[in-house]
Amino acid sequence: MPIAAPGSLVLVTGASGFAGGYIVKALLEAGYKVRVTARSEAKVEHVRQLFPSHAASIEGAVVADIIEPAAFDAAVVGINAVVHAASPVILTHTGDPDDIVLPAVRGVTNLLDSLARHNPNIERFVQISSVAAIAFSTPDGPRVFDESYWNDESVRLVRANGAAASGGLKYQASKTLSERALWDYIEDKKPAFDAVSILPSLILGPPTQYNTTEEVTGSPRLILPYVKPGKTAAELVSAPYNSVDVRDVALASVRALTTPEAAGQRFILSATPFFGNDVAVVAAAAFPDIKGYTAGNPDKAVREKLDAEAVRYDGSKAERVLGFKYVAKDETIRNTLEALQPKLVAAAA
Template sequence: MPALNSGLILITGASGYIGTYTVEVALKAGYAVRLAVRSADKGEYLKTRFAEYKDLVSYTIVKDMDAKGAYDEAVAGIDGVIHLASPVDLGFAGLASDMIAEAVTGVDNLLKALASTSTKRVVLLSSVVSVGPAMRPVEEQGTKKVVYTEAQWNDANVAEALKLEAAAPGHIKYAASKNEAEREFWKWIKANHPAFDGVAILPAFNFGPPTQYGLGIPESVSIITPWLKPGADASTLNFEFAGMVDVRDVAYATVKALSTPEAGGERYILSAHTLFNNDLAIGATSDEANAAGLTRGNTDPAFRAELDSKAIIYDGSKAEKAFGFKYRGKDETIAETVKTIHKNRAGAPL
């Protein structure tokens, strides 16, 4: 199977949360990187951030990844691709079918542009919501443990999103878009028999210090925002999300997927831990300088073990074995995220 240990790689979505860490890992691994960004400001931000690698960093502007031929210039002369760019808006109010179409078209445009290149491997950032739900419905909270693996697909959320369209919850629309974009990825490769193979990376909710352009609160991290303000509802501490993973582990595994021969044709869940509102509350108050008046989580190991005993589990062990790493700890990652959010905002209101 094709694999890539050196050469020039294209990274789309490079200025984003996962993107900035992925660029760093790729550069440290010895790759030259061409960064696909939506504006020159974002490209210059990345060149400045990685100034020590100036001879290995360039960028190209792709304003609209859905436009015909959007990636034609970006892919010239590249050896591999890490495709991170995809619509991420959990508050999207439009039609679910529009969000799905945008994600699918972005994948299609990239793959079509790559068809006539000498690219060896394409790594697609998908999501655990391509195998199961982003969060468990309130009525199902604390019922039974459910384990998801790479063998499953989240077609249920696709059907729900298309049935409800604009009325579908944002996380359902997002899950449907990720599911269908990844389905298209594998369908296109199977139908067109390109010279390159594919790998799909499926992370859970990403946490870790924000370093992306703008240094705001990333979409996946935004679920902690209510717990960073007074008045969060302690009765919802047992509310459950689709697991979590440190963004730095995602970046490592994503780059490692380029050079691991046996990764070709595989999906890899990246999920290290269960995730509840209780974990977010504990993390929000870990920065004591900013914890006054906040709702505190329950740190009792027995309480946390009880939550885990009936949790959604996204099994991320396959990635650990394939890429030879160990996931970072949950509490440490969330605490570090909170500390960086406060530092980046420098007292500005949330």
């Protein structure tokens, strides 16, 4: 079971995204060289500028359209491993499901085909998937999900309903089919390298690439409504997510490259259920200058009861095999708000 040791050159797709940027940071700090893909040279340069002390260890490869069969041909030459984090996330999509599904699936298959043609002897391929590929949760379904589950129901529903399927369902189907594509390839082609899939829940943590709160994109944006007027007390304790700190996603991605026992496995990354109540409680304690939002309930027993009753994605296998401990939920929320606080205070003033 080969591993990609520090000093290796790792190709990171999706490096300009929220999780991708942290993955690049973690790899650089662990001693890897990184080749990032982006749609333009300007975006490659943007990634370089985020890590000025590591600029000499960052290469770039322009991949204008991951749907093109040869899109990754040049990018894979000379690399030792891959962390594939590029995939569309458009939860409000109302059109053809293929707008979401095809880039997700072909992004994987085209990258694998490029490796087969130009660099078949890499050491490891790590795919950043999602718990969206694990389960289609229903009120009468399981309360705890592990890596044995697959969200094939989302694929069935999207195929049955086409453009009328919700954006969320299309996203779930895209993650399910793209991860299936990886494991089908490993089983059918039996390449020299092995693979690992990382399946994060809602990724939170301090965003690094924004100028105003309106420009914050991705999952950190889901925190914002709970520190602004408009949410009811009932909404603070309903519709929970499962969550994980972006720094844990980055660390797990590095450990997936270096842990022999990770080969051929899926790893859910999920620290805890996450409620709006958690945001309101942390904000009140740590940031009294942010005002105007609905107060949360800080009672420990109440918060523990909410967590215990929520549907959970079991992320314990990742801790055990990859050898790390999840960042605590309140620390993740506090650090996220710390990054956003000046803008939030200004907005509330």
